Amino acid sequence: MGGQAAGPVPTDQHDFALWEKRVDALMVLCGEKGLFTVDGLRRALEDMGEDAFECMSYYERWIAAVNQNLIEAGIYSLEELGARMEEVGRRGATYGEAQNREAQDD
Amino acid sequence: MTERVRVKTMMPPGHVRTPAYLRGKVGVIERELGGFSNPEQLAYGLPAEERPLYRVRFTMEEVWGAAAETPTDTVDAEIFGHWLERL
Amino acid sequence: MPHDHPSHSHEGMSPSGHPYRADNDTALTYWQRMEIAVRELLVEKGAVTPEEVARQIDTMDARSPANGAAVVARAWVDPDFKARLLQDASAASREMGFDIGPLRLIAVENTESVHNLIVCTLCSCYPRNLLGLPPDWYKTRAYRSRAVIEPRAVLREFGVELPDHVQVRVHDSTADMRYVVLPARPAGTEGLDEAELAALVTRDSMIGTGLPRTP
Numbered sequence: 001m002g003g004q005a006a007g008p009v010p011t012d013q014h015d016f017a018l019w020e021k022r023v024d025a026l027m028v029l030c031g032e033k034g035l036f037t038v039d040g041l042r043r044a045l046e047d048m049g050e051d052a053f054e055c056m057s058y059y060e061r062w063i064a065a066v067n068q069n070l071i072e073a074g075i076y077s078l079e080e081l082g083a084r085m086e087e088v089g090r091r092g093a094t095y096g097e098a099q100n101r102e103a104q105d106d
Numbered sequence: 107m108t109e110r111v112r113v114k115t116m117m118p119p120g121h122v123r124t125p126a127y128l129r130g131k132v133g134v135i136e137r138e139l140g141g142f143s144n145p146e147q148l149a150y151g152l153p154a155e156e157r158p159l160y161r162v163r164f165t166m167e168e169v170w171g172a173a174a175e176t177p178t179d180t181v182d183a184e185i186f187g188h189w190l191e192r193l
Numbered sequence: 194m195p196h197d198h199p200s201h202s203h204e205g206m207s208p209s210g211h212p213y214r215a216d217n218d219t220a221l222t223y224w225q226r227m228e229i230a231v232r233e234l235l236v237e238k239g240a241v242t243p244e245e246v247a248r249q250i251d252t253m254d255a256r257s258p259a260n261g262a263a264v265v266a267r268a269w270v271d272p273d274f275k276a277r278l279l280q281d282a283s284a285a286s287r288e289m290g291f292d293i294g295p296l297r298l299i300a301v302e303n304t305e306s307v308h309n310l311i312v313c314t315l316c317s318c319y320p321r322n323l324l325g326l327p328p329d330w331y332k333t334r335a336y337r338s339r340a341v342i343e344p345r346a347v348l349r350e351f352g353v354e355l356p357d358h359v360q361v362r363v364h365d366s367t368a369d370m371r372y373v374v375l376p377a378r379p380a381g382t383e384g385l386d387e388a389e390l391a392a393l394v395t396r397d398s399m400i401g402t403g404l405p406r407t408p
Contacts, residue, residue, distance in 0.1 A: 002314030002365065003127040003170070006338040009330050009350055016326065019225050024326070025249035026232060029241045036151060042316050043121035043149035058317075058332055060224040067231050073151060076234040084230035085223075094218055095225045101233065123368045125314050127341065142369045159368055166342075175343045179361040184368035 019095055020059040027066055036069035044068040109135045110193040111162060113185060121149035124189045132193065133164035136182055144186065158187040252292075256325040260291050261373055262394035264323070265405075266387045268300075269378045282373060286323055296322040301364060302375045303401075308355055310348070310363045310401035311372045312340035318366035320373045324396060331400065341365060351402040374401045382408055 016024075031038055044065035045052075052061055071078060091098040115130040123145050141156035148154045162185050167177035235241045264286055268275035278285040282298035298320055301309040313319065314337050319327035330336055339347050344361045348354070355361065364372045376398040382390060385408060397403030 001334055001338045002125045002312075002341040004334075004338040006335040009335045009339070009347060010333055011330050013329050019228050021250045021253065022232060022246060023228050024253060025246045026228075026235065026241070028249055028253075029245055030235075033240060035240060037145075037148040039121060039123075039145040039148035040151060042145075045316065046121060053334060056224070058329075060222075063224050063228045063231065067227055069151075070231065070235070075238055075240060080234055081227075081230055084234060085226045088226045088229045088233075089221065093220060095221050095229075096218055098221050098226065099229055123315060125365060125367060127314070139370060145368065161370070163362075170342055173342070175345055176357075176361065179344065179363070181341050181363040181365055183365040184370055186368065 016059075017095075019099070023059045023063045023066065027062060030066065030070070035073055035075060040069045040072075041065045111135060111160070111185075111190040112193055113162070114189050114191060120146070122146055122189075124185055125183060127169060128164065128183055128185070131164050131169050133162040133168065136161040136163045139184065142186075144188075159184055160187065160190065161185075162190070253321070253326065256322060258324050258394075258396035258399065259391070260286075261320070261324045261396075261399045262391040263387075264289055264291070264373075265375055265394045265399065266391035268375055269382075269390055270387050275375070278375065291323060293322040296320065297370050298323065299364075299370050299372050300375045301362065301372055303377045305377070306359055308348075308353075308359050308361050308401065309372075309374045310340060310344050310361060311366065311374060312337060312363060313366040314338070314341055315365075315367055318371060320371040320399075322371075323373060324399060328396065348402065351397065353402065353404060374399050376405045379405050379407045 027038075027041060030036055041062070045061055048056075048061060048064065052064075056064070067081065070076065071081070088098050110132060111134070112132045113124060113128050113130060117126070117129065137160070139159040139161060142159045143154035144157045145154075161182050163180050163182045165177060166174035166179045166181065169181060232241075232246065236243060264278065264282075267289060268278050274285065274288075277288070278300045279302060282300035283293060283296055285300075286293050286296075286298060303309055312331075317327060317332040317337075319331060321327065336347065341363050344363050345355060348361075366372055376394065378390070379393060382393065385393075389408070393406040393408065395403050395406060398405045
């Protein structure tokens with residue numbers, strides 16, 4: 001996007017949430033373990049197009065790109081992902097309640 | 107040693123690390139960085155060849171023409187050898 | 194990217210004075226569900242362990258601009274170290290004991306006639322293994338678009354007004370290298386020790402959107 005017209009640089013800053021830090025950690029670990037590369041991450045980010053930049057937050061785009069690469073690498077299937085996301089949604093209404101499997105057994 | 111290079115103008119679809127705003131622009135090699143795996147292969151999970159990477163310095167005048175904010179300011183970017191034509 | 198700041202126990206602000214990102218106590222989003230699912234599947238497939246994820250978070254949390262500030266202050270007081278830093282910033286950072294992983298770092302020096310500014314127009318490359326995660330503004334479309342075409346206007350927004358005789362060098366982190374600015378040592382700091390000097394070095398001064406504090 002170098003050179004495109006744009007307004008003032010926004011300076012709001014937020015502290016990273018746990019789920020965002022986990023996305024960051026997953027990307028680094030997947031790279032270290034050779035599951036995919038940072039170039040694969042960037043490629044998936046770019047393929048999301050301009051809309052994603054407006055509609056999704058930074059780490060939302062990242063987890064989508066991490067997932068895209070893991071699906072392509074055959075680490076798990078779309079069926080497994082879809083089923084697990086449904087199951088996660090049934091665990092509770094907040095990230096705190098849904099964030100790990102142990103939590104539901106309490 | 108100032109070696110002048112021109113960035114190729116090609117626009118293939120897909121993931122490349124050559125910014126669009128530098129395509130076709132002429133700069134000088136600021137330093138050679140050595141060989142790095144080709145990101146255009148890494149991005150698709152393919153085995154990647156090592157390709158030479160260069161830091162190329164462009165003047166704002168070269169990149170933006172009359173729209174340059176200050177013509178003598180510069181922008182440096184890392185460009186892979188297969189994107190450069192020697193002049 | 195707008196996000197809500199629902200009232201919760203922290204009164205909306207963190208100890209560092211920033212709004213909390215919607216987190217553990219707000220409605221679960223689609224993308225949070227994906228993060229949980231991806232993490233669990235990676236663990237079940239034996240690709241990562243929960244301990245590795247926790248350790249990686251701790252490692253990133255431990256990285257901060259203070260690490261870079263220590264490197265800058267050392268360069269200000271030790272000319273030999275400064276020469277090594279400008280030669281190979283990765284090796285110089287490791288020499289000071291910072292675990293920067295595989296980071297390939299180049300230090301660029303601000304002088305009376307040159308001011309350096311770091312950007313990544315293609316994504317959000319940043320010397321994260323030395324300075325920690327980038328500030329939000331670094332990742333915005335506005336910064337990434339404008340830093341390469343009107344760096345002086347961007348610098349003015351950050352409160353940095355450069356005289357005409359100072360050349361601006363923008364560094365677009367397009368591939369495998371990462372950059373850190375070695376700011377010029379402020380005048381009037383002759384009597385300060387290394388730790389006092391490090392306290393003057395801000396994050397933005399190492400990205401180039403700021404200058405070091407003056408004592």
